[in-house]
Every structure is written in structure tokens, then in C-alpha cells.
Amino acid sequence: MSVELLKGNVALAEAAIRAGVEAYFGYPITPQTELLEHMAKRMPELGRVFVQAESEVAAINMVYGAASTGVRTMTSSSSPGISLMQEGFSYIAGSEVPCVIVDIMRGGPGLGNIQPSQSDYFQVTRSAGHGDYHPIVLAPASVQEAIDLMTLAFDLADEYRHLVFVVADGLIGQMMEPATLPPMQPIRTEKADWALTGAEGREKRIITSLELTAPELEAVNLRLQDKLQTIRETEQRWTELWTDDARLIVVSYGSAGRIAETAVRRAREEGLKVGLLRPITLWPFPEDRLSALADQIDAFLVVEMNAGQMWEDVRLAAGGQVPVMFAGRMGGMVPMPEEIYEAIQQLVEKLPECPR
Incomplete structure (x- = not known):
């Protein structure tokens, strides 16, 4: 091949x-x-x-x-x-x-x-x-x-x-x-x-x-x-990065997931305890893994190219254990890594227990 x-x-x-x-x-x-x-x-x-x-x-x-x-x-x-x-x-x-x-x-x-x-x-x-x-x-x-x-x-x-x-x-x-x-x-x-x-x-x-x-x-x-x-x-499938010590986890799929990875990588380089989970199956949604991660973190940040549709599934999986925030673009607009990084920074600042 x-x-x-x-x-x-x-x-x-x-x-x-x-x-x-x-x-x-x-x-x-x-x-x-x-x-x-x-x-x-x-x-x-x-x-x-x-x-x-x-x-x-x-x-x-x-x-x-x-x-x-x-x-x-x-x-x-x-x-x-x-x-x-x-x-x-x-x-x-x-x-x-x-x-x-x-x-x-x-x-x-x-x-x-x-x-x-x-x-x-x-x-x-x-x-x-x-x-x-x-x-x-x-x-x-x-x-x-x-x-x-x-x-x-x-x-x-x-x-x-x-x-x-x-x-x-x-x-x-x-x-x-x-x-x-x-x-x-x-x-x-x-x-x-x-x-x-x-x-x-x-x-x-x-x-x-x-x-x-x-x-x-x-x-x-x-x-x-x-x-x-x-x-x-x-059949739940996903991939994850830097979740072992993360206090904030970004959840994103498809192209938005790739872009979010760039932003999360920059956050890690700057010492922020941030991880990424990218669902591969949107149904069945990887709810079991997200529910388990909710026990160890302070918040989720969902990034999508819509008004927050997967956001609902992440909130269901989190079961009210932690806040689930959202950042997205609509109408064919593509979020840039800088936008996602800024959203990560703003969220970390609101969660002082999230170590830098």
C-alpha cells in the first residue's frame, strides 16, 4: 500500500x-x-x-x-x-x-x-x-x-x-x-x-x-x-489526549476536533491542565467515558461548528456533575485555534481550582 x-x-x-x-x-x-x-x-x-x-x-x-x-x-x-x-x-x-x-x-x-x-x-x-x-x-x-x-x-x-x-x-x-x-x-x-x-x-x-x-x-x-x-x-468509540491530569476537557469532533487539538496543545505547552476528547461515534455517543471523566475534572468545553447540538449530549453524559460550557461558530464559519484557545483561557480563569 x-x-x-x-x-x-x-x-x-x-x-x-x-x-x-x-x-x-x-x-x-x-x-x-x-x-x-x-x-x-x-x-x-x-x-x-x-x-x-x-x-x-x-x-x-x-x-x-x-x-x-x-x-x-x-x-x-x-x-x-x-x-x-x-x-x-x-x-x-x-x-x-x-x-x-x-x-x-x-x-x-x-x-x-x-x-x-x-x-x-x-x-x-x-x-x-x-x-x-x-x-x-x-x-x-x-x-x-x-x-x-x-x-x-x-x-x-x-x-x-x-x-x-x-x-x-x-x-x-x-x-x-x-x-x-x-x-x-x-x-x-x-x-x-x-x-x-x-x-x-x-x-x-x-x-x-x-x-x-x-x-x-x-x-x-x-x-x-x-x-x-x-x-x-x-460500539462507543473516541480518542483522547492529555486527559490523565486534565481539570478541563475540550470535547469536539470532526474538523472542529482537529482545530481544537491545536488549541489544547498550545494550552498544555503553557502549563494549563487541559485535555481533549474527540468522539468518533456520534451515536452511540461515548457517554460512558465522558461520565467517568466528569468525576475527575472541573468542567467540559464543547466546541462545534453549530449552535451547540452535541453540547446537549455532553451535558447528559456529565449528569450535572460539572459545568459544560460551549464555544462554536455557525453558518459555515470555521472556528480558529486562537478562538478556542481564548475560550479555554477564559474558562480556566473562572475555575480557580483548575491548576495552571
Whole structure:
């Protein structure tokens, strides 16, 4: 494997191809269109399925159909396009078929702009559609991590027969960084025992999210909640720096997490006892680790490119044990390391028990 200079969107697309995706359905929208363009070239070259659908609504329903046949399938979009796919996400979750969705977030609400943002956090973590469920949500902070998490996304989707989102802001989609792609995996030839492959010689299989009686639908929901609880207990992922002696911990993900690391590193160099926790799974949220850290620190500082959406999850994890402060930018504005460093300084000054 060699190191290449790769744009984030292209890296995500090629990583999905090397993870064995057999069918891609999508619709162009900035800032993720290069992902679709790469799929348009590469998938036919490999004898795989690529369809540019007439809309995001059509694309997600094509994903639903292909996923029901047991093939690895995916789509990608950006914030307004993800909004249009909500109904399809819910059908997929209710039918328990695996698929992967990439969301390269842009500024909102509404059409907003094409600048990088993290304002889809509520949209993807709170359910991504109607009903009682959460998708698994992975949030890379670099092009290399985007590649690695794309492979993981397909494995988790298959393991749990569930939706998995890979969520990045437009910075990661558009930036170019040195990265290493994994080797090409062979396309799976053996289909799962739930897949729709034609009923000749076996009992028919039915994939549906329609349950007309309340007891039957409750049974489906109970099974789904059991699965979600297993995911919540076993799939929390994060990375952390300088937390052993920290009295203040910055919590941030994606591009904001990288920027926050620069600010925290400067604070450490100046003797401030500050650490960083960067969630990799936005759902399941790394609540267990944050709750444990709340026992040893004086405060959390949450940094996001939105109005404070993950802030709510950090406050829930902290359980009222310590203050949870917020610093963020909105509308496609990107916080600079100096801004975050100043927020750290101001917070430390308000917490005299936080040693310098």
C-alpha cells in the first residue's frame, strides 16, 4: 500500500469501492459531488451498479431495494439532500437491512450555503427519520480516518443489519491529504439468509416495515431496541489526549476536533491542565467515558461548528456533575485555534481550582 494525495470525497468513494460496495445510488449536491463523480467512473469500470437518480428521494429508495437483496449498497449527499431521504431511512431501519450513507455537511438551515458546517448532528443522531431508532454515526477528522471508517461502516451495517452514517463537514470532503487506501476486497458471493434472492427451492422471504397491528409493531420495536442497546454498550468509540491530569476537557469532533487539538496543545505547552476528547461515534455517543471523566475534572468545553447540538449530549453524559460550557461558530464559519484557545483561557480563569 502506498501513500497518495487524496481529496476527502474521492477517498470516501474509493474506500467504499475497496470495501466491496456493489451498488451506489445518488444525486449531486455540493460539497459531496466529487464522491458521486468518482463512483460514476469507477463502478461501471468494475462491473458494478451506479445510478444517478432523479432525486434524493428516489436514490434512498433504490438503496432500500438493493440492500434488501443482500448486496453492499450506499448513497451520499449533503444536508438538504439528507433531509429529503428521511422517510427512506426510517423504512430501512424498520426493515432491518444494512446500508451506508455519507453526509458531507454544509451550512444551514434551508439551502444555506456550501461552506463546511456540523449542523446535521441532530438530524443524523436523533433518528434520521420517524420512529424509535438511531442509526450508527461515525465522524472522521481526517481523510485517512474517513477511509478507515468507511470500511468499518460496511462491517457494522452488515453485523447489525442497520443504517450506518459516515458524517463529515465540507472541509473533510474538499481537503486533500496524504492517505493510504486499503486493498481491494472481493465481492461477496454468498448472500445472507434474510436476503431476497428468489424463492425457488426455499420458503419465501418478506422484507417490510409495515406491521398493521399494534402488538406486532411493538414486537418489532422491542427487537430493534434490544439491538440498539447492544450497539450502545459495545460500539462507543473516541480518542483522547492529555486527559490523565486534565481539570478541563475540550470535547469536539470532526474538523472542529482537529482545530481544537491545536488549541489544547498550545494550552498544555503553557502549563494549563487541559485535555481533549474527540468522539468518533456520534451515536452511540461515548457517554460512558465522558461520565467517568466528569468525576475527575472541573468542567467540559464543547466546541462545534453549530449552535451547540452535541453540547446537549455532553451535558447528559456529565449528569450535572460539572459545568459544560460551549464555544462554536455557525453558518459555515470555521472556528480558529486562537478562538478556542481564548475560550479555554477564559474558562480556566473562572475555575480557580483548575491548576495552571
